[in-house]
Amino acid sequence: MTTLDFQPDEAFAHKLDEADPLRAFRGRFHIPLQDSGEPVIYYCGNSLGLMPKAAREVVTQELEDWAKLAVDGHFKGKTPWYTYHEVFREPMAKIVGGLPHEVVMMNTLTVNLHLMMVTFYQPTDTRDKILMEAPAFPSDTYAIKTHLQTRGLNPSDALLVIQPRAGEETIRSEDIEAMLDEQGDSIALVLLAGVNFYTGQCLDMKGMTELAHCRGCKVGFDLAHAAGNVPLKLHDWNVDFACWCTYKYLNGGPGSVAGCFIHETHAKNIDLPRYGGWWGNDPETRFKMHTIPEFIARPDADGWQISNPPVLSLAPLQASLALFNEAGMDRLCEKSLTLTGYLRWLIEQHRSEIFEIITPPEVASHGCQLSILVHDHPRKRHEALRAAGVICDFREPNVIRVAPTPLYNTFHEAWTFADILSRQIGE
Numbered sequence: 452m453t454t455l456d457f458q459p460d461e462a463f464a465h466k467l468d469e470a471d472p473l474r475a476f477r478g479r480f481h482i483p484l485q486d487s488g489e490p491v492i493y494y495c496g497n498s499l500g501l502m503p504k505a506a507r508e509v510v511t512q513e514l515e516d517w518a519k520l521a522v523d524g525h526f527k528g529k530t531p532w533y534t535y536h537e538v539f540r541e542p543m544a545k546i547v548g549g550l551p552h553e554v555v556m557m558n559t560l561t562v563n564l565h566l567m568m569v570t571f572y573q574p575t576d577t578r579d580k581i582l583m584e585a586p587a588f589p590s591d592t593y594a595i596k597t598h599l600q601t602r603g604l605n606p607s608d609a610l611l612v613i614q615p616r617a618g619e620e621t622i623r624s625e626d627i628e629a630m631l632d633e634q635g636d637s638i639a640l641v642l643l644a645g646v647n648f649y650t651g652q653c654l655d656m657k658g659m660t661e662l663a664h665c666r667g668c669k670v671g672f673d674l675a676h677a678a679g680n681v682p683l684k685l686h687d688w689n690v691d692f693a694c695w696c697t698y699k700y701l702n703g704g705p706g707s708v709a710g711c712f713i714h715e716t717h718a719k720n721i722d723l724p725r726y727g728g729w730w731g732n733d734p735e736t737r738f739k740m741h742t743i744p745e746f747i748a749r750p751d752a753d754g755w756q757i758s759n760p761p762v763l764s765l766a767p768l769q770a771s772l773a774l775f776n777e778a779g780m781d782r783l784c785e786k787s788l789t790l791t792g793y794l795r796w797l798i799e800q801h802r803s804e805i806f807e808i809i810t811p812p813e814v815a816s817h818g819c820q821l822s823i824l825v826h827d828h829p830r831k832r833h834e835a836l837r838a839a840g841v842i843c844d845f846r847e848p849n850v851i852r853v854a855p856t857p858l859y860n861t862f863h864e865a866w867t868f869a870d871i872l873s874r875q876i877g878e
């Protein structure tokens with residue numbers, strides 16, 4: 452469906468919902484209620500996804516196994532804890548376009564960024580820089596800067612940052628290309644966000660990877676805002692590594708365990724430098740410490756694990772990934788484009804002197820998030836949205852982020868949101 456087909460009336464929104472093949476998935480999530488008893492319009496799935504109803508059962512199952520089996524839960528639990536991370540491989544690999552042995556669930560996102568830099572950032576005398584973008588999520592900036600310092604490098608020399616041009620909000624691929632042309636020979640690692648947390652811009656990850664590889668750089672992506680949101684083909688794109696959290700679009704629950712992708716060309720290489728721990732070791736020799744005390748990495752993404760899987764923080768993700776598997780990323784992305792396109796179209800019908808969408812409009816350049824730059828009283832307007840039952844967030848200095856997600860948001864919510872924005876708070 453294109454913008455030409457959209458109509459502004461409320462009945463049209465209902466029609467879109469009736470025709471939505473994914474509409475039943477909403478019923479499988481807990482949706483917070485307003486004081487009035489009406490469900491909120493939850494547009495914060497880019498920050499913390501809603502709780503799948505089935506999550507309670509999976510977590511309870513683990514608690515039951517702990518109560519009844521104690522240490523035997525490692526092998527006799529419903530999902531044995533010893534290999535708990537393995538059940539996520541296939542469904543997670545499908546979502547990011549990796550092969551199952553290229554994907555592992557471990558730690559949290561920023562920790563994984565550090566671990567990936569340990570392996571993939573190998574500075575030499577002539578090639579020692581990291582290239583990232585602005586605005587980046589604070590944790591990524593802190594991680595990269597402190598990581599450089601622990602390697603004895605000064606971030607003011609070793610960190611290159613691509614900025615939006617003056618008067619623009621999003622970065623241009625051609626500026627990254629120009630930077631790689633000029634300085635590529637000195638760049639060891641290109642580390643970019645697949646989808647930017649602030650603007651919602653989705654980069655051409657395939658194109659960036661090719662360009663960076665041509666210059667001899669390694670390429671990693673932070674997919675916090677991309678995993679479960681936009682189509683990804685990490686294996687085919689030859690991305691060296693990627694990291695993502697699972698509590699945003701992937702609905703894994705607060706602080707849930709993060710994902711990590713390591714392309715098989717590297718994952719198989721057990722000689723790559725890394726921080727080892729018993730779970731990254733070959734299980735065959737894991738307990739033979741007295742005869743084989745050396746660390747022998749597993750020849751796949753699991754070889755980067757350090758500790759045994761945190762079962763209770765992984766459990767809810769089983770419920771969510773089952774829903775992703777059932778819905779399928781193709782159908783989710785298709786609905787997402789229509790839903791976000793419809794919301795954009797509705798917003799742009801009204802009050803353009805106050806509200807300006809800075810998320811790029813091109814189909815391949817965004818996921819579900821729209822970042823709305825508010826020209827006056829941004830904070831007050833955000834508070835008014837909250838008061839009207841919309842859960843969305845505010846990012847300094849003047850951006851309201853809204854993320855209609857295809858799994859649980861409706862077209863009628865988009866209509867209602869635009870109505871509130873234009874009529875109630877647009878004055």
Ligand SMILES: *Cc1c(COP(=O)(O)O)cnc(C)c1O
Nearest residue numbers: 559560561588590648673675696
């Ligand atoms: C959400 C997010 C994080 C969060 O990091 P944690 O280690 O999970 O706390 C980091 N980077 C980006 C780009 C994010 O969007």
